[in-house]
Amino acid sequence: MLQEHGAVIGEEAHVRSSRPDGPRHDPEYPSEKLDTYDNLILLCPTHHTTIDKESGAAWSIEELQRMKADHERAIDAMTGAADLVTRDIQEVLAAQVALWERLAHVDEWQKLTACLNQVHPFIRKDVADDLFTLSTWLLQRRWPSGYERIVAAFEQFGNVLGCLLQLVGRNFEPREELLELPRGHKRIDWNPSLYTELLTDFNVKANVIWLLTMELTRAANLLITAVASELDPLYRMAEGYVLMQDGDAIFGSSVSRLEYAPTDIRSLPRPYSLAALMQRTAKELGGGDPRRERDVDHYAVNVAEWSEHTLET
Incomplete structure (x- = not known):
């Protein structure tokens, strides 16, 4: 979601929560992967709140992964190779920042x-x-x-x-x-x-x-x-x-x-x-x-x- 000035209005949401009582917590999911790209999805603040309501009961892990994959395919089709590399680097950096926040x-x-x-x-x-x-x-x-x-x-x-x-x-x-x-x-x-x-x-x-x-x-x-x-x-x-x-x-x-x-x-x-x-x-x-x-x-x-x-x- 973009504003006129081009800033991304989004929040990093977790597909699987790190908290045992959090939305879609999976006790078998490796803890070291909780803040990696595979477990993160970028959403607007409203939709972030929506998917986490009632401990995420209305939005399963599989549904969020499918939604993320569909969005990525659509973006890839409209994006050049150089922009894709930049996007991938920024996504990895964002995941690393999220990991820093948690461990610190x-x-x-x-x-x-x-x-x-x-x-x-x-x-x-x-x-x-x-x-x-x-x-x-x-x-x-x-x-x-x-x-x-x-x-x-x-x-x-x-x-x-x-x-x-x-x-x-x-x-x-x-x-x-x-x-x-x-x-x-x-x-x-x-x-x-x-x-x-x-x-x-x-x-x-x-x-x-x-x-x-x-x-x-x-x-x-x-x-x-x-x-x-x-x-x-x-x-x-x-x-x-x-x-x-x-x-x-x-x-x-x-x-x-x-x-x-x-x-x-x-x-x-x-x-x-x-x-x-x-x-x-x-x-x-x-x-x-x-x-x-x-x-x-x-x-x-x-x-x-x-x-x-x-x-x-």
Whole structure:
């Protein structure tokens, strides 16, 4: 469906829902294929709502597949070879964006960031598993040419995510359905020097997690902007950008929309060294012991700059 200016007015609908209680959910369908082209269909918002009513009872998987195939044959008959290649690339990219949204838990971004930005950082195990899967998936990608901003944004997101998961994988411990940053200083008998060492280590890591969560939010919004610019002008027009939440019930919480300052896309993706970021954070915190009451203005930090290289000793 086209408007006069040529923008596609459509929504990506799933033939089979990923949710057990969702429209046309098929428990035998491979989960890794849920956000691929074969399981997606482009519909106008009205028809998207129509096919999903009453858990999709009125529209079967077979009917939607037939409708999609008939439409594709009609379009193919009117389209040149070069346009077909472009269409195929855009359809694959759209499916990859949908997969990114699901594995990154974009629709739960405030909850995800609120957990990581707690005084005692934690993350749900299922969310962490999805993020590790996403990180590997991003490393494997071979991107098409002609979508410079999208490719740079995906790679930027992957670099920041990889740095964050490096810290999570090395340091977080399981507790029931969660992974959390352990508070080693709370587990020892009285030992002032060891207590200071463990408290300092925890404080530095908690601050680094906060900085990387902020940077990952910027990278997510960079990708949203890139997709809207190069693939779908109406992408997330209703949902908008993702917001980061920090704080807690005791001291109060806030939400922020974080984005990179306008930059030359050729400067992306940026490298991130966890060791460098840990070292710079500890330095800015006066060593890292919170009892020294040295704070970092997280919102003023250039995380990429702090992550560039380790400091000379």
